[in-house]
Amino acid sequence: MALVPYDSEGIGIQKFHKPQTTYTFVNRTIQIQQDWKHLGVAAVVWDAAVVLCTYLELGAFNLQGCSAVELGAGTGLVGIVAALLGAHVTITDREIALEFLKSNVQANLPHDIRPKAVVKELTWGQNLGNFSPGEFDLILGADIIYLEETFVDLLHTLEYLCSDRSVILLSCRLRYERDHSFLQMLAERFTVQEMHYDLEKDVHIYKAQRRDLREDL
Template sequence: MMTTALSPEHSGDETPKVKDYSPTSYITHSNFEFCGYSLKIARTLSASLGVSAYVWEAGIALCRYFEKEKISFAGKKVIELGSGTGIVGILAALLGGNVTITDKPTILEQIKNNVSTNIPPACRHRLKVRPLTWGQDHTNFPTDYDFILGSDIVYSLVSQPSLIETLRHLSNQGATIYLSSEFRTGNGSLPFHEVLLPDYFNCQVVDRLMGKDITVYKMTKISTDPADGL
């Protein structure tokens, strides 16, 4: 059974363990279980990492969806956007995927530490950690991914155009996109999913977290080839 997520500051099945402390940052560990895998996720709580230092409940919901639907990424090419702690991408790799985990450059050390802790050495060749700033260097990445993953990445109105641009570049007609979002007042996440994304993607609600404003969407790119309509 999956560990139930608590508040972002205390996600996991136990009280976070403090590993190191300084006046500006400290590291905690939380344990999770999905799909038969036990994950130990370290979080560096500091001003420099900000919201990326938390395991957000939308990420837990996406991992739980993979578990519930028995999704396998075996042999598939996967990219995760705005990974934060790396928990979703790490699970995708454990489920067989060839995974690229991405976030802003300042977040990558946290992700690499969690990869080292949770991915067996024999499997690490299937996982890469790379910097990706939406709307800026997304064209450095290929367009042949089988799966694109994101959890709680719709949190800023300013970043939404760049996120859509990045999703459109990375996805091909056969790609499946899973986005898990928590709807919060003022962040524009609901109209982003219900109004903006449908202009470019076929969007389907596949899961909701009971008692929370968290929804998991499954998306595919809308074809722009006139021949597809014949």
């Protein structure tokens, strides 16, 4: 499957064609390289990532010492911010995007924090054997709900990576009916609640946790 852009619904894609974009999180300037031309959606910063970074910075979750994984990381902005906030982060994407992802991570983390951030390949539903079941406290995803053909593999991946203690945070703009359908699928397997809504950027943040089977009895 090619990493190609999807319909941006008139957002104004000019910002995606900029070779670099700059943010300030955790009192640091973060400069993210973008490469829309060659990697499409995997190499630009989406609003959902910025909203999730802001949410994490506000301290809704204590990331100090937390074991976290970012799915479909793209530019790596969310994983970078999580590492700066004290988490041990595995930042993942498909193989084709890894070198680009690594360059952003290394450029934006000081030397003493770099060991806390590992870039690793993860194709949803395929190479899960490279990870331990339920090994992460926190699973992060920004704008990863957009291709219907990936939904089953994404759900399988979330189930595999989650333990009873794990928290999933998904930041997304609900563009199509299929996006709502994914949330319904998610709610069949996890307890899901909306934690935040950014009105300006039209981005939702959902929290999901493994469902207690006793709830269904």
